[in-house]
Each structure stands twice: as structure tokens, then as C-alpha cells.
Amino acid sequence: MFRLTIVCCCLVCIQAPGQSTWTIDSAVVNFHIKNAGIAVTGSFSGMQSDISFNPKKLKKSSIKASVDSRTVSTGIRIRDKHLLKPEFFDSRNHSIISMESKSFQKTTDDQFEGIFMVNIKGNQKSIPVSFTYTSSGALEVFSGSFEIDRNDFEVGGASMLLADKVTVEIWLRGKAN
Numbered sequence: 001m002f003r004l005t006i007v008c009c010c011l012v013c014i015q016a017p018g019q020s021t022w023t024i025d026s027a028v029v030n031f032h033i034k035n036a037g038i039a040v041t042g043s044f045s046g047m048q049s050d051i052s053f054n055p056k057k058l059k060k061s062s063i064k065a066s067v068d069s070r071t072v073s074t075g076i077r078i079r080d081k082h083l084l085k086p087e088f089f090d091s092r093n094h095s096i097i098s099m100e101s102k103s104f105q106k107t108t109d110d111q112f113e114g115i116f117m118v119n120i121k122g123n124q125k126s127i128p129v130s131f132t133y134t135s136s137g138a139l140e141v142f143s144g145s146f147e148i149d150r151n152d153f154e155v156g157g158a159s160m161l162l163a164d165k166v167t168v169e170i171w172l173r174g175k176a177n
Contacts, residue, residue: 024049029169031166032169033166034163035162035163042074043074044071045073047067048066049064049066061104062100063099065099066097066098067096067097068095070091070095088156094121099117100116102126112131114131115128116128118153120155121154123154125152128146129145130146131144142170143171147167147168148166149164150162150165
């Protein structure tokens with residue numbers, strides 16, 4: 001199982017139309033993939049976001065987020081350097097991994113599905129992302145997950161050891177400014 005964890009304690013704004021601006025105080029993104037049956041963990045740092053989300057005005061809502069692929073850290077420097085090479089993230093030519101919402105729909109009281117354009121190594125694909133959005137007092141929390149096929153983004157090349165499917169989990173918490 002290959003698992004990358006992004007933990008960012010950076011300033012990220014959430015602005016919901018007709019509501020106040022929010023600052024993200026914590027963000028986590030986990031990736032899971034099978035790699036020869038061995039669990040690998042790691043992280044990216046420096047997440048950047050621009051979030052304008054109002055559950056009552058979904059057509060006017062938007063979410064953009066990105067990380068710099070050059071910040072990948074798995075705890076093993078040799079592996080980190082390998083992941084920067086063209087076969088994986090090709091960080092010299094494609095340093096930004098990003099996702100941008102295209103639409104949202106409400107599925108239950110606090111459950112939503114967004115269609116996001118995900119961009120890795122210059123390859124884009126529209127991906128459905130299921131997530132929850134909760135607001136309690138001054139805190140807003142987004143939590144979601146989705147699955148990608150690494151081959152759609154030309155990550156990892158042809159491999160019999162590396163699984164094709166990657167599960168991504170995202171969690172963001174913010175507070176009113």
C-alpha cells in the first residue's frame with residue numbers, strides 16, 4: 001500500500017458568497033496505492049487553495065487547490081528523488097499538482113459531490129469527488145475522497161508491481177477571520 005500524506009498548516013482562504021472569508025488552519029491529503037504489497041507513506045507541503053463555497057449557492061461556489069510535486073517526502077530520500085523523475089511526477093517540467101472544481105451537487109444534508117479537473121504532469125481528467133461540508137460556529141470542515149488511475153496521468157509507467165488505482169482522501173478545517 002502506497003500512502004502519501006499532505007499535512008499543511010498554511011494560510012488558505014475560504015470565501016463563501018454572502019459570507020465571511022475563512023482561513024484554513026489545517027489540511028490533510030492522503031494517497032493510497034498498492035506497491036508490491038509494501039506500505040509507503042509520505043507527504044507534500046505548501047498546499048495553496050482558493051475556496052469560495054456556499055452550500056446554498058453551489059453554482060457560484062468554487063474550489064481550487066494545488067501542491068508542489070517537488071516537496072514530496074516519503075522519509076526515504078532516494079525514493080523521494082526517484083519520484084521527482086519523468087517516470088513519476090516529472091517535477092522539473094511539471095511542478096504543480098492541482099485540482100479545480102467544475103460543478104457541485106448536494107447529495108444529502110452535509111454530503112456533496114463535486115466534479116473536479118485534476119491536473120498531474122500536464123494530464124487533465126475530470127474526477128468526481130464525494131465530500132462532506134460541515135459548519136459549526138466559527139469552524140468549517142471539508143472532508144472527501146476520490147479515486148484516480150495513475151495511468152491517466154502517466155505516473156509510474158507500465159508496472160506489474162504498482163497498482164493502477166490510487167485513492168485520495170482530503171480533509172480541510174477553517175475558521176472565520
